Amino acid sequence: MCTPARGHDSRAGPHATLAPVLLVPLTRSRTLAAAALLGAAPLAAPLVAQAPPAPAASPLAARYQADADRIIAAALGDSAAWNRVAELTDTFGARLSGTPALERSIDWMLARLREDGFANVRGEPVMVPRWVRGEESATLVSPRRKPLAMLGLGGSVGTPAAGITAPVLVVSSFDELARRGAEAKGKIVLFDVPFTTYDETVRYRGVGATAAAKVGAVAMLLRSVASYSMNTPHTGGLRYDSTTRRIPAAAITAEDAMMLRRMQARGQPVQVTLRMQARTLPDVPSRNVVAELVGRERPEEVVVLGGHIDSWDVGQGAMDDAGGFVAAWEAMRVLKRLGIQPRRTIRLVGWTNEENGLRGGRGYRAAHERELADHVFAMESDNGAFRPNGMRVVGSDSALALVAPIGPLLARIGATAAARGEGEADIGPLLEAGVPGAGLDVDGSKYFWFHHTAADTPDKLDPADVARCVATFGVWAHVLADMPERPPHGATQGTR
Amino acid sequence: MCTPARGHDSRAGPHATLAPVLLVPLTRSRTLAAAALLGAAPLAAPLVAQAPPAPAASPLAARYQADADRIIAAALGDSAAWNRVAELTDTFGARLSGTPALERSIDWMLARLREDGFANVRGEPVMVPRWVRGEESATLVSPRRKPLAMLGLGGSVGTPAAGITAPVLVVSSFDELARRGAEAKGKIVLFDVPFTTYDETVRYRGVGATAAAKVGAVAMLLRSVASYSMNTPHTGGLRYDSTTRRIPAAAITAEDAMMLRRMQARGQPVQVTLRMQARTLPDVPSRNVVAELVGRERPEEVVVLGGHIDSWDVGQGAMDDAGGFVAAWEAMRVLKRLGIQPRRTIRLVGWTNEENGLRGGRGYRAAHERELADHVFAMESDNGAFRPNGMRVVGSDSALALVAPIGPLLARIGATAAARGEGEADIGPLLEAGVPGAGLDVDGSKYFWFHHTAADTPDKLDPADVARCVATFGVWAHVLADMPERPPHGATQGTR
Numbered sequence: 001m002c003t004p005a006r007g008h009d010s011r012a013g014p015h016a017t018l019a020p021v022l023l024v025p026l027t028r029s030r031t032l033a034a035a036a037l038l039g040a041a042p043l044a045a046p047l048v049a050q051a052p053p054a055p056a057a058s059p060l061a062a063r064y065q066a067d068a069d070r071i072i073a074a075a076l077g078d079s080a081a082w083n084r085v086a087e088l089t090d091t092f093g094a095r096l097s098g099t100p101a102l103e104r105s106i107d108w109m110l111a112r113l114r115e116d117g118f119a120n121v122r123g124e125p126v127m128v129p130r131w132v133r134g135e136e137s138a139t140l141v142s143p144r145r146k147p148l149a150m151l152g153l154g155g156s157v158g159t160p161a162a163g164i165t166a167p168v169l170v171v172s173s174f175d176e177l178a179r180r181g182a183e184a185k186g187k188i189v190l191f192d193v194p195f196t197t198y199d200e201t202v203r204y205r206g207v208g209a210t211a212a213a214k215v216g217a218v219a220m221l222l223r224s225v226a227s228y229s230m231n232t233p234h235t236g237g238l239r240y241d242s243t244t245r246r247i248p249a250a251a252i253t254a255e256d257a258m259m260l261r262r263m264q265a266r267g268q269p270v271q272v273t274l275r276m277q278a279r280t281l282p283d284v285p286s287r288n289v290v291a292e293l294v295g296r297e298r299p300e301e302v303v304v305l306g307g308h309i310d311s312w313d314v315g316q317g318a319m320d321d322a323g324g325f326v327a328a329w330e331a332m333r334v335l336k337r338l339g340i341q342p343r344r345t346i347r348l349v350g351w352t353n354e355e356n357g358l359r360g361g362r363g364y365r366a367a368h369e370r371e372l373a374d375h376v377f378a379m380e381s382d383n384g385a386f387r388p389n390g391m392r393v394v395g396s397d398s399a400l401a402l403v404a405p406i407g408p409l410l411a412r413i414g415a416t417a418a419a420r421g422e423g424e425a426d427i428g429p430l431l432e433a434g435v436p437g438a439g440l441d442v443d444g445s446k447y448f449w450f451h452h453t454a455a456d457t458p459d460k461l462d463p464a465d466v467a468r469c470v471a472t473f474g475v476w477a478h479v480l481a482d483m484p485e486r487p488p489h490g491a492t493q494g495t496r
Numbered sequence: 497m498c499t500p501a502r503g504h505d506s507r508a509g510p511h512a513t514l515a516p517v518l519l520v521p522l523t524r525s526r527t528l529a530a531a532a533l534l535g536a537a538p539l540a541a542p543l544v545a546q547a548p549p550a551p552a553a554s555p556l557a558a559r560y561q562a563d564a565d566r567i568i569a570a571a572l573g574d575s576a577a578w579n580r581v582a583e584l585t586d587t588f589g590a591r592l593s594g595t596p597a598l599e600r601s602i603d604w605m606l607a608r609l610r611e612d613g614f615a616n617v618r619g620e621p622v623m624v625p626r627w628v629r630g631e632e633s634a635t636l637v638s639p640r641r642k643p644l645a646m647l648g649l650g651g652s653v654g655t656p657a658a659g660i661t662a663p664v665l666v667v668s669s670f671d672e673l674a675r676r677g678a679e680a681k682g683k684i685v686l687f688d689v690p691f692t693t694y695d696e697t698v699r700y701r702g703v704g705a706t707a708a709a710k711v712g713a714v715a716m717l718l719r720s721v722a723s724y725s726m727n728t729p730h731t732g733g734l735r736y737d738s739t740t741r742r743i744p745a746a747a748i749t750a751e752d753a754m755m756l757r758r759m760q761a762r763g764q765p766v767q768v769t770l771r772m773q774a775r776t777l778p779d780v781p782s783r784n785v786v787a788e789l790v791g792r793e794r795p796e797e798v799v800v801l802g803g804h805i806d807s808w809d810v811g812q813g814a815m816d817d818a819g820g821f822v823a824a825w826e827a828m829r830v831l832k833r834l835g836i837q838p839r840r841t842i843r844l845v846g847w848t849n850e851e852n853g854l855r856g857g858r859g860y861r862a863a864h865e866r867e868l869a870d871h872v873f874a875m876e877s878d879n880g881a882f883r884p885n886g887m888r889v890v891g892s893d894s895a896l897a898l899v900a901p902i903g904p905l906l907a908r909i910g911a912t913a914a915a916r917g918e919g920e921a922d923i924g925p926l927l928e929a930g931v932p933g934a935g936l937d938v939d940g941s942k943y944f945w946f947h948h949t950a951a952d953t954p955d956k957l958d959p960a961d962v963a964r965c966v967a968t969f970g971v972w973a974h975v976l977a978d979m980p981e982r983p984p985h986g987a988t989q990g991t992r
Contacts, residue, residue, distance in 0.1 A: 087762070090755050093642055146589055149950065230726040230951035231811070255953040259586050259812075266583070315727070316755075454645065455726035457751040 058405040060483065067340065068409035068475045074334045075471035081330040082463035085323050089316035089458055096313040097353040098130030098284050106287050106309065109350060113291040116333055123287030126363035128353040130284050131155055133313055134277025138221070138250060141165065142271035143263055151235040151314065152250045153205060153222065154356045156278045159248045163275035164188065164219050170261045170270070174211055185216030188272055192223045192257040198448060201225050202236070209249035210241050219274050220249040223257035227448035231255050234452045235312050237356045248276050288360050289350030293332055293341065295481060301344040302371065303481045304378040305331065305473060308354035308426055315456035319447070323385030323461050324440065325350045331473035342481035344376060351426035354382070361426035365433065372433050377480045377487060379473065380424035381440035387465040388442050388472045392421025395436030399487035406479050415472045417441050434489040438476070440469060556901040556979065563836065564905035564971045570830045571967035577826040578959035581819050585812035585954055592809040593849040594626030594780050602783050602805065605846060609787040612829055619783030622859035624849040626780050627651055629809055630773025634717070634746060637661065638767035639759055647731040647810065648746045649701060649718070650852045652774045655744045659771035660684070660715050666757045666766070670707055681712035684768055688719045688753040694944060697721050698732070705745035706737050715770050716745040719753035723944040727751050730948045731808050733852045744772050784856050785846035789828055789837065791977060797840040798867065799977045800874040801827065801969060804850035804922055811952035815943070819881030819957050820936065821846045827969035838977035840872060847922035850878070857922035861929065868929050873976045873983060875969065876920035877936035883961040884938050884968045888917025891932030895983035902975050911968045913937050930985040934972070936965060
C-alpha cells in the first residue's frame with residue numbers, strides 16, 4: 001500500500017504481538033506452514049474459540065448466524081488461502097506496474113478464476129505508469145568507505161552516470177531543514193526521522209526530495225519508513241512538485257541513518273556517492289482482475305471485495321497485498337463451495353497499480369461510473385492478511401447502523417469489530433462517490449516491519465490468520481449481498 | 497561468537513522481550529541513544545530498582561556491598577560505554593581477522609587505553625588466518641530468475657569464475673540427506689533446517705558442506721542459522737575435513753530457503769547459480785589487546801576480564817562482540833575513576849580472531865602459560881551486552897561456592913545470577929587449564945536475530961543494558977581481585 005492516509009502507530013504495536021510465524025518450528029503456525037506444503041490439511045481445532053457464540057441478539061443474527069458458522073468452518077478448514085498466496089508470490093515474485101511479472105500473474109489469476117468456475121471473469125484494461133529502478137547504489141566515502149543498503153524511491157529521477165558525490169547534511173525534521181537551509185546547498189540532505197506513525201513519517205518520503213531541492217540540495221536520502229529494522233531498506237513512492245527541480249531520492253536503513261547522524265555529531269565530514277539509473281518510461285497497459293458470483297435476485301446490485309495485485313519491485317508482495325486479494329478470492333470460493341448464492345452479485349476485484357499510481361482504483365470507478373448506484377458496498381484488505389479484528393466501516397450513520405450487526409456474527413474468531421474507521425486506497429474512488437464500504441481491520445503491529453521490503457514474503461503471514469481473513473470477508477460479503485435492506489449511499493464519513 | 501558450545505534456545509526467548517531499542521522514539525532507550533550523541537548524559541533514575549537491596553547476608557556482602565553500590569551508581573551514571581561501542585564500531589566497521597580495519601581498531605584501542613591511564617597497555621602478537629570473501633552471488637535461475645540474498649560461509653573455498661550452476665536438492669536434516677543421498681550427486685544441497693537451538697542448528701553450518709560433498713554434491717547452501725529473519729543472511733565459519741572434497745558453501749535467507757523447498761514440493765525444477773571468489777591466504781599478524789589495573793598487594797595475581805575484538809566482515813560487530821569488550825573496558829575505567837585499587841591485578845583482554853580461529857584465546861594462554869597458576873579467575877562477555885542476569889560460572893564446586901555470594905551484590909540491577917553454566921570461547925583455553933571463570937549471563941532472546949549479519953549495529957544494544965553489564969563486570973572483577981580468599985583451580989565443571 002502506498003497512500004499516507006493511515007493511522008498505524010508503532011507505539012501501540014510490535015511488543016504485544018510477536019507472532020512467531022518464522023521463529024518457532026513447532027507452533028501452530030509452523031505446523032500449518034508445513035501442512036500447507038502438502039495441500040489442504042485441516043487446521044487445528046483451537047482456531048475457533050471453544051466458547052459458543054453469544055445468543056442471537058439481532059434479527060440479522062437470527063437470519064445469518066448459521067450461514068456465518070458454515071462460512072467460518074469452511075474457511076478455517078484448510079490452508080488453501082495461504083497456499084495460494086505462496087504459489088502466486090513464489091511463482092511471480094514482485095509485481096511492479098509495467099512489468100511482465102505483473103501481467104503474467106494476471107494471466108495466471110484469470111486462468112485460475114475460470115477454473116474455479118466464477119462468472120464474468122475478465123481483465124479490465126487500465127494504463128499504468130512504468131517506473132524502472134535500474135542499477136543503483138549508495139556508498140559512504142567519508143569518514144570511511146562502506147556500501148549502504150538502499151532502495152531508490154519509486155518515481156525518483158536517476159543520477160548522472162558517474163553518480164552524485166556530495167557532503168551529507170543530516171536533519172531530523174522539516175523544521176530542522178528550514179533552520180539549517182543555508183547549510184544544505186550542494187549537499188545530500190538525509191532525513192533521519194524515527195518512525196512514529198506512518199502518516200507522520202511518510203511525509204518525508206512523499207515530499208522530502210522537494211523540500212531538500214528547495215534549499216539547494218543535490219539529492220535526498222531518507223531513513224526508511226519502518227517501525228523495525230534489521231538493516232532493511234524500504235522503498236515507496238515520492239511526489240515531486242511541478243515547480244521545483246527534481247532531485248534523486250533513495251531510502252537507506254535506519255541503522256545507517258543513525259550512524260551518519262552520529263558521525264555528523266562527532267564533527268566528522270560525512271560524504272556519500274549516490275548512483276541511480278531510475279527513470280520513468282511511457283505508460284503501458286495493465287488490467288484490473290474481475291470475477292463474479294452472480295446474485296440470484298438482484299444480479300445488477302454489486303458487493304465489491306478485493307485487494308491490489310501489484311506490488312513494489314522488492315520481496316514477493318505477499319503481505320502487501322497478495323494476502324488481501326487472495327483472502328477475498330478465497331472468500332468467494334468458500335461461498336461457492338458451500339452453495340451459497342446471495343440475492344446480489346459479489347464481485348471480486350484485484351486492483352492493479354495501487355502502489356505507484358492508483359490507476360486501478362480510479363480506472364475501476366471510471367469503467368463502472370454508470371453502475372455506481374448499484375454498488376451496494378465496497379471492501380478491501382490492504383494492511384496485510386494478519387489476524388483480523390473485523391471491519392473499519394466508511395459511510396453514513398445509517399449505513400453504519402445497518403452493517404454493524406454483521407460484526408458479532410464473527411464472534412467465534414474474535415473478528416467482531418464493525419466501527420467507523422478508514423477505508424483503503426483502491427476503494428477510495430468508490431467511497432468518494434458515496435458508496436459505503438470498509439477496510440479489513442487487522443493486527444497491524446508488524447506491518448511496517450515488512451512494508452515495501454525484501455522481507456515481504458509469504459512466511460510473514462500465518463495460515464490461520466489468512467483463513468480468519470477469508471472467513472471475515474466471506475461473512476460480510478454474504479450478508480451484505482443477501483440482506484433485504486441495503487446500506488444507503490451518502491456523504492462519506494470516516495477516512496477514505 | 498562462533499563456537500557451537502551454546503545453550504541458546506529461541507523457544508524461550510524472542511516473544512517475551514522485544515526491547516524496543518530501535519522501535520519507539522520516546523522510550524528510555526531512545527532517550528538514552530539520543531543522549532549518547534551529546535556525551536555522557538546521566539541515565540534516568542529508574543535504571544536502579546527502587547527497593548533497597550536485601551540486608552547484608554554474607555561476610556562478603558558486609559565487606560563489599562558499599563563498593564558494589566558505588567560501582568553500580570558510577571556505571572549507570574552515564575552512557576559512556578554505549579558511546580564507546582558506537583564510536584569504535586562506527587569508526588572501524590566490521591573487523592575480520594586479517595583486515596586493516598581490525599588492526600587499525602587495535603591501534604585505536606591501545607591509544608585510548610593509554611589515554612585512560614591504565615598500566616602495561618600492549619598488543620600481544622598473534623598470527624591469525626586470513627579468509628577473503630571476494631565477490632559473491634547466488635541466483636535462482638529456475639523456476640524463475642531471482643537474486644538470492646546470501647553470504648558465503650567463513651573458510652569456504654570459492655567456485656570457478658563462471659560459477660556453479662546446478663539443480664538444487666532441498667533437505668531438512670542430515671537424516672534426510674542420508675536417505676536421499678543417491679539424488680544428491682552433481683547437485684547443490686540446500687539444508688533448510690529451521691532454527692531450534694544454536695547448538696542443534698549450527699551443526700549444519702559446521703559440517704553440512706562435508707556431508708553434502710560425501711554424497712557427491714557440488715556445493716552446499718544453508719538456511720541461515722537465525723531465530724528470526726527479515727530476509728537476513730547470516731555468515732559464520734565452517735569446518736572441512738581433510739579426507740573429503742572441499743565444496744563451496746553459503747548461507748541464504750530463511751525466506752528463500754523456505755521458498756525453494758515449496759518450489760521443490762510443487763515438483764518444479766529448482767536450479768541455482770552460485771559464484772564465490774572466497775579464498776584463504778597465508779596467516780598474518782594480529783594482536784590481543786591487554787591493559788591492567790595493577791593490584792596493590794598481589795600484583796602478580798590476575799583477574800582476567802574481556803571480550804573479543806574481531807568480528808565477521810558484515811555489519812559493525814557491535815553486539816558480537818564490541819559491546820562485551822567495551823563493557824569490560826568500561827568496568828575497569830569505573831574502578832579507576834572511583835579510586836578502587838584491589839589487592840590483585842585486573843587485566844583487560846581484547847582477544848583477536850575469536851570468530852574464525854580462536855587464535856587469540858589460544859595465543860593468550862600460550863603467552864601466559866607460566867603465569868597460569870596466578871590466574872585467579874577469567875571472565876568474558878560474548879553473548880551481546882544485553883540486559884545482564886549475572887554470571888555463568890565454570891569451575892569446581894568449591895570455586896563456585898566461594899564466588900556465588902558475589903551475585904547478590906548486584907540485586908539493585910537484577911543481575912544476581914551466579915550459578916554454574918557455560919564459559920565463553922576465548923577463555924576456554926584458560927578454563928581447560930583449570931582456571932575458574934565465568935561468562936556474562938545476559939538476555940539472549942534476540943542474539944540470533946543479529947548474529948553474524950549486517951544488522952549487528954550499535955542500535956541493537958540499549959545504553960542502559962550496556963551500563964548494567966559494566967556494573968556487573970565491575971563488581972565481579974573488584975571482589976574477585978580483592979577478596980582475601982581465591983577460588984581454587986581444579987577440574988573444570990560446567991561447559992567450556
